[in-house]
Amino acid sequence: xxxxxxxxxxxxxxxxxxxxxxxxxxxxxxxxxxxxxxxxxxxxxxxxxxxxxxxxxxxxxxxxxxxxxxxxxxxxxxxxxxxxxxxxxxxxxxxxxxxxxxxxxxxxxxxxxxxxxxxxxxxxxxxxxxxxxxxxxxxxxxxxxxxxxxxxxxxxxxxxxxxxxxxxxxxxxxxxxxxxxxxxxxxxxxxxxxxxxxxxxxxxxxxxxxxxxxxxxxxxxxxxxxxxxxxxxxxxxxxxxxxxxxxxxxxxxxxxxxxxxxxxx
Ligand code: KIV
Ligand code: NA
Numbered sequence: 181x182x183x184x185x186x187x188x189x190x191x192x193x194x195x196x197x198x199x200x201x202x203x204x205x206x207x208x209x210x211x212x213x214x215x216x217x218x219x220x221x222x223x224x225x226x227x228x229x230x231x232x233x234x235x236x237x238x239x240x241x242x243x244x245x246x247x248x249x250x251x252x253x254x255x256x257x258x259x260x261x262x263x264x265x266x267x268x269x270x271x272x273x274x275x276x277x278x279x280x281x282x283x284x285x286x287x288x289x290x291x292x293x294x295x296x297x298x299x300x301x302x303x304x305x306x307x308x309x310x311x312x313x314x315x316x317x318x319x320x321x322x323x324x325x326x327x328x329x330x331x332x333x334x335x336x337x338x339x340x341x342x343x344x345x346x347x348x349x350x351x352x353x354x355x356x357x358x359x360x361x362x363x364x365x366x367x368x369x370x371x372x373x374x375x376x377x378x379x380x381x382x383x384x385x386x387x388x389x390x391x392x393x394x395x396x397x398x399x400x401x402x403x404x405x406x407x408x409x410x411x412x413x414x415x416x417x418x419x420x421x422x423x424x425x426x427x428x429x430x431x432x433x434x435x436x437x438x439x440x441x442x443x444x445x
Contacts, residue, residue, distance in 0.1 A: 184219050184260040186292065186314045186358035192219070192391070193380040199359075199392025201262075201382050202400070205231050205248045209397065210255030218259055220359075220382075222394060223249040223290065225264040225324070230398045237323045242269040242280055249288035261290040262316055267324040270295050270304055277304030281313050292358065296322035298348020302355060309356050317352040319345055320386065321364035332409075334385070336365045346373065353377040361394060362386040364411065385411030 192199050201220035204210040205227045213221060227248050228240035242265070249263045263284045270277035281293045292314035295301055305315050321335045329335070336342045345365065352360055359380045362370050367387020374381040374390050383390030395412065398404045402417040432438035 181258045183258055186260065189219070189260070189359055189380050189392075193378075199380055199382060201392055201394040202397045203227075203230075203394070204252045204255075204397060207251045207255040210252040210259075213397065214256045214259045219392070220394075221252060221256060221259045221261050222294065223252050223261065223263040224396065225266045226396050228266075230396060230404065236326055238267045238326075240266045242266055242283065245269075246284060246287050249284060249290045253289040260292065261288075262292045262294050263288065263290045265293050265295045270301065274304040274307040277301070278307045278311060281308045281315075282311065285313055292316055294318055294361065296324050298344070298351055302351055305352065305355050305357060314358045315356075316382075317349075317357045317360035318363065319348050319352075319360060320362050323363075332364075334364050334366065336369055342369055345369070346376070349373050349377055349381075353379040359391075362390060385409065 189199055199219050200217070201222055202213055202218050203224040203226055204213055204221040205223060210221055223245065225237040225240050225245065227245070228234045228237045231248070232240065232244075234240070245263060245266050249261070253261055265277065265280050265284070269280040277295070284290060284293055293308065294316040295304065296318040298317070298319055305317070308315050321329070321332065326332070336345045349360055357379060359382055361382045361384065362373065364385035367389060370381065370383055370386035371389025380391035382392040382394050384394045396404070399407060399412045400415050402414040403419050403422075405419050429438065
C-alpha cells in the first residue's frame, strides 16, 4: 500500500477529499485502524485519560508518549503517524521543544509531531520544522490549558477569541505546519477558518466544514461510556460487547463449561 504523507494530506485538501484521523495508543488497535483505512493515526496525549485513567492530559510524560508511539508505529503500514508532544515537553523553550520532537522521531519511527497553541509556540514550531520534522498545530479548546480555561465549554464564541484564533491559524500556516486540529469551536467559524488557509484543518467538535475529522477512538467505539459530549458519535457499543463476552466467560468458568474437551490437550 501507498503510505500517507503530509503531501497526501495537502493533495486531499486541494481536491476536497475529507481526511479521517483517529487516536491510537497501542499495536493491536493501530493495526485494526490502519487496515480500516484511517488516514492519520494520532498518538494523542489523551492516552493520559484513556490509557492511564488520569483526569487530564497534563500528567503523561514524554517517555510514556514515546512508548505508546513505538507500539503504534509497529502496527501501521499506511497511515501517517502523528505524536502529541505532552505538557511540559515543549513550553519551556524552543530548544526544549526541538529536543523533545527529535526524541520522538528518533526513538519511535513516527512521522510527525503535534503541539498545542499559536503565537506562544510559534518559535518552537519554526525550530522543529527547521530540523525537517513535520508539525501539526492544535487550536481552540487545547486540553493542556484546561486550568487556564477552567471549563471544557466551546471556545471562540466571542469576537476577541475568534480573532486570536484566526491570527494563530494564519501564523501556523505561514510557518509551514502541515495541518491544524481545531477543537470545540463553532462550526461556522471553523468553516471560515478552513477557507482562509491552504493548510488542512482537522476538526473535533468543529463541524463538517473542516478538511478532516478526528475523534478519540475509544469514544467512537463506545468504550468510554461516562464521556458523552455532543461531538462524539458512537459507532459501536464495545463496552456492552466486552462486558457481555467477559460475563459469559466468567459464568462458563464458574460452571466448569470452559474449557471443553475440544479446548483441552
Ligand atoms: O490527544 C488527543 O486525543 C487529541 C485529539 C482529540 C485531537 O489531541
Ligand atoms: Na492531544
